[in-house]
Amino acid sequence: MSLNVVNGLPAHVLIVHFVVVLVPLSALAVVVGAIWPSAARRMGVVLPLLALVALVSVPLATDAGEWLEKHVDSNALVRRHTELGDGLLFWAVGLFVLATVVWWTTRRPAAAEAAPGERTRSAASRSALVIRIVAAVLAVGVAAGAVVDVYRIGESGAKAAWHDGFSKTATSDRGGND
Numbered sequence: 001m002s003l004n005v006v007n008g009l010p011a012h013v014l015i016v017h018f019v020v021v022l023v024p025l026s027a028l029a030v031v032v033g034a035i036w037p038s039a040a041r042r043m044g045v046v047l048p049l050l051a052l053v054a055l056v057s058v059p060l061a062t063d064a065g066e067w068l069e070k071h072v073d074s075n076a077l078v079r080r081h082t083e084l085g086d087g088l089l090f091w092a093v094g095l096f097v098l099a100t101v102v103w104w105t106t107r108r109p110a111a112a113e114a115a116p117g118e119r120t121r122s123a124a125s126r127s128a129l130v131i132r133i134v135a136a137v138l139a140v141g142v143a144a145g146a147v148v149d150v151y152r153i154g155e156s157g158a159k160a161a162w163h164d165g166f167s168k169t170a171t172s173d174r175g176g177n178d
Contacts, residue, residue, distance in 0.1 A: 003060060004067040012064035016157070019061045019088070022054035023150050026095045027143035033102040034139035037132065040106040051099035055092040062086065077160035084153045091146035098139050105131055 003011050033040030033047050040047060062085055069082055105128075 004064055010064065010068045010071070012061060012068045015057065015061040015064050016154075018057040019054070020150060020154060022050065022057055023088070023092060023095070024147050026051040026054040026092075026099065027146045030095055030099045030102060030139045031136075031143045033106065034098070034132070034136040037106040040102050043103075045103060047103045048096065048100040051092075051096040055089075055096045058089050058092045062089070075160070077156065077163055081153065081156040081160045084149070084156050088146070088149050088153060091142060091149050094138075094142040095146055098135065098142055102135055102139065105135065 003015075005011060006014055029043060029047055029050055033043055065082065065085055069078060072078060
């Protein structure tokens, strides 16, 4: 079994479902974890692992899509979909890095990280707050970029696959009154 064809179907149309589900799910988890540290602690190592699986699914879908592109009639819609698909890896890497940073910085409660002494505790709180704010801003930006990119890629793929593949009027009445 190759990663290009699964049970006679192009693997791209199957693998892409992992991307469509896992990238937005990872984006949501990273934003929630960055804004709400106790949620990140509850997610634990699942947060970066989810983002890692999403990251790995992107090049798998892209590679299978490049194979499929060579096996379908090329047109502007297919080329546009392929071009858009090539940009998602950047966003997936960003989600994985942020998921790892959020997980790493929220592994222990803030009280356990503070060293003895009022000045040290105050400096540690301020630096932790700055890191959390930066992580939250980056998480929102990268998550939004990733989700918008997934949407744009999916829409262009649907247009490429279906632009001439159906009739806008019913071809026969099969008992439905749609």
